[in-house]
Amino acid sequence: MLAFKKEYPLSAMARVAVADVAVPFYQPIIGRDRRVRGYEALARRWDAVTQSYQGIDFASLDQDESLHLDILMLRAIMGDLPALAKGGPYALSINLNPAIFSPTYQTLLLRILAQARQLGITIWFEVLEHARLESRYRALIEELRAHGAHIACDDFGSLACNFQRLMALPYDIVKLDRSLLLQAARTPHACKMLTGLVAYLQRLGMAVVCEGVETQTHVELANGLGCDYQQGYAYARPSPLSRWC
Structure with missing residues (x-):
């Protein structure tokens, strides 16, 4: 089970600095059939x-401020889930705060x-490229997976997220860093390499998301x-849920 630890409250100054300023915007995730298959929640x-x-x-932001913002985000996302479910079934991708050991956040x-799960929405939790994958973090990730979450590797191909990081956890989804798409657009060699990488990840059972698709050329x-x-x-572009539902 999740190992809860004592949670230290934000200072009054930190709460004033960040309180009530984070709201979720949603960006569509498009499937091969060109239909919306999910959304990423962005602060x-x-x-x-x-x-x-x-x-x-x-x-x-410092750790307390960042955590407080993400708690605000999760509470707002919970309120949005019923409206999101009406257009589904969808996946919803949510970034995991590296300070995942807060009891409130875990709950x-x-x-x-x-x-x-009750609404038929699949949750993807994105492991950020700068999160430290120590043993207790990996254990918490597996606990979330046991409760039905799909685990995504965010920004694969960036300087901080390489094959060693990909091997550290059994991911369900890999989100390609935008820099890989830009490099593939420059040379046939890079494009061939990235095509092979996508096929390789899929053979290993991982779904691949191409991020940073900004033009028709992209x-x-x-494709x-x-x-x-x-x-x-x-x-x-990311927008309030009211645009999509």
Whole structure:
């Protein structure tokens, strides 16, 4: 079972800095049949300068702030699940916070899995490229898998996410870093290499998502690679769930 540890509350200053600013936006994940097969939930917050919702630089936040934002996100996602299920069946991809050992955070992950299962939604939990894959982290990942989660390797092919990292966990899904698609667009050799990589991962039983598909050229290239899914601005930008449901 999940090993809960004592959770230390955020300081008052940290809560003021981040409270009530994270909302989930959703970006479609497109299947080979060009139909929406799922969504990725992405954190956004209102920017007073641009008067628009912007992405959040989690790397600039400390662990408490980052965790608090993700807890806000999970609670909001839980509220969105019934509306999402009406258009399904869908997959919903959610980034895992590296500070996964918070009892509140763990409880929310399990509640989302239970609610999603009842609604016919498949949850993908994305293991971020900078998460430390120590033994207790891997154990928690396997516990989530035992509760029905599919585990995705995020940004495979980036400097921080290589084959050693891919071998550290038995992933169900591999999300290709955008840099691989851009490199494949430059030379036939890179394209041939990436096509072979996609086929290899699929032979090992992993579904492959091509991320960063931003132009029609990218769409055609991703089609040729044989990826199971595509995701990117060529299809849609992340938006509130009300746009999709």
